[in-house]
Amino acid sequence: MDTEVEQTPISESAEEKEHFEPKGAFTFVLIVLVAYALYYAFVYYQVFIERGGA
DSSP, rough: OOOOOOOOOOOOOHHHHHTTTOTTTTHHHHHHHHHHHHHHHHHHHHIIISSSSO
């Protein structure tokens, strides 16, 4: 009996799935962090500047 298994070449799409790199994820994280910083600055301004303290 022949025990060898024929190997088929990996297609390009399957190879791309193995080496998936999320494009734009770093930009998304930066945008979220900037939005959080702006929100924090806005809340700080409202609480401590306009109201005169907590």
